Amino acid sequence: MKRFINNNIKELATLGIMLLIFLAAGLAKPDLFSGGQFSSLVNSILLWMPLNLTMAMGMMMVVIVRDIDLSIGSSVALSAMIAGLCFKYLGIPILAGLFVAVIIGILCGAFNGFLIAYLKIPAIIVTLGTINAYRGLTYIVSAGKQITGYELPPGMSNVVAKGIPIGSFFIPWMVLITFGIAAVFFVMLNHSHFGREVYAVGSNREGAHLRGINCRRIEFFIFSITGALCGITGIMAMSRFGYVNPNTTGNGLEFVVISATIIGGVSVSGGKGSVPGVFLGCLLLGTINTIIASVGIPGTVQRFSYGLIIILALLLDRFIAAMQDKAKLMAHGKSARAAA
Numbered sequence: 001m002k003r004f005i006n007n008n009i010k011e012l013a014t015l016g017i018m019l020l021i022f023l024a025a026g027l028a029k030p031d032l033f034s035g036g037q038f039s040s041l042v043n044s045i046l047l048w049m050p051l052n053l054t055m056a057m058g059m060m061m062v063v064i065v066r067d068i069d070l071s072i073g074s075s076v077a078l079s080a081m082i083a084g085l086c087f088k089y090l091g092i093p094i095l096a097g098l099f100v101a102v103i104i105g106i107l108c109g110a111f112n113g114f115l116i117a118y119l120k121i122p123a124i125i126v127t128l129g130t131i132n133a134y135r136g137l138t139y140i141v142s143a144g145k146q147i148t149g150y151e152l153p154p155g156m157s158n159v160v161a162k163g164i165p166i167g168s169f170f171i172p173w174m175v176l177i178t179f180g181i182a183a184v185f186f187v188m189l190n191h192s193h194f195g196r197e198v199y200a201v202g203s204n205r206e207g208a209h210l211r212g213i214n215c216r217r218i219e220f221f222i223f224s225i226t227g228a229l230c231g232i233t234g235i236m237a238m239s240r241f242g243y244v245n246p247n248t249t250g251n252g253l254e255f256v257v258i259s260a261t262i263i264g265g266v267s268v269s270g271g272k273g274s275v276p277g278v279f280l281g282c283l284l285l286g287t288i289n290t291i292i293a294s295v296g297i298p299g300t301v302q303r304f305s306y307g308l309i310i311i312l313a314l315l316l317d318r319f320i321a322a323m324q325d326k327a328k329l330m331a332h333g334k335s336a337r338a339a340a
Contacts, residue, residue: 014263018283018284022287025295045290046172047175049175049178050236052285053278054229054233055226055253056260057278058072058225058229058230060185060278062223063267063273064272065218067116069123070127071112074135075227075230076233077251082100083231085142102231105229110223112127117220146246156242159174159177159236174239181229197213199271259310260284262310265278285309
């Protein structure tokens with residue numbers, strides 16, 4: 001039990017914060033947890049997660065290798081817009097639109113990855129440029145006009161409107177698809193050669209290179225995979241909101257995703273991070289987002305809450321790291337004394 005707590009202390013801390021938020025909300029508005037209101041609250045939290053959790057899987061890998069991607073929101077918008085235009089003018093089926101969106105996302109991510117991995121331009125500089133370039137392209141290809149719900153294929157909203165009822169709860173297909181994506185990334189990062197290489201590059205890039213790992217290729221693949229996730233998220237956003245707007249689609253998504261990634265325990269120093277932690281980070285932000293609206297707190301407080309939680313998460317990360325280092329030193333000291 002002690003080893004389990006030590007290995008999962010960040011995840012347990014995130015769960016503790018969520019319990020405190022629910023407790024505070026219950027005290028502020030007791031009827032929030034009565035009957036149908038509680039199931040509606042849980043359903044709202046689950047429906048908030050898919051876009052952010054899908055993108056957080058890519059951002060997690062980016063941060064693990066000590067990079068950052070600020071362009072994901074614009075990549076989502078561009079992918080969704082081009083797929084939406086194909087729906088509108090070519091009448092392609094939904095799966096073909098998904099394929100188009102993923103290809104556009106991969107191209108955006110690969111362009112970022114090429115500049116960062118092979119031309120060695122800092123990731124923050126590259127993505128600060130492409131966040132505007134991709135958003136600008138979205139305006140250009142759409143002529144500044146949005147794709148409305150009437151111009152999307154029938155059945156586009158089924159992944160949101162349909163799902164599996166469990167008692168009074170309802171889990172949309174989009175939520176289940178997102179959980180499936182998270183499960184794939186869990187297996188990939190923990191049980192594949194590629195996953196081990198990602199952690200190796202993030203932990204010690206020079207050491208990984210000496211071991212024969214092609215660090216540039218890994219970095220390029222990570223940004224390309226993140227781009228593919230942008231395409232999937234673009235289709236999800238289209239299904240979730242029923243339109244594609246060149247200004248609002250994906251706007252601010254990067255901030256929420258980076259927040260969830262950091263809160264989920266992915267170290268900005270690289271080499272550390274887990275899918276369960278990022279899942280809990282997204283769940284925590286979804287809880288905050290939903291409860292703020294449910295208890296009547298102004299939406300303007302939401303961004304402040306995100307920023308405050310990020311700072312607290314970083315402080316907690318530093319505190320836990322210091323405690324773990326201290327425990328290792330004490331254990332090493334005991335071993336040395338025992339050997340003597």
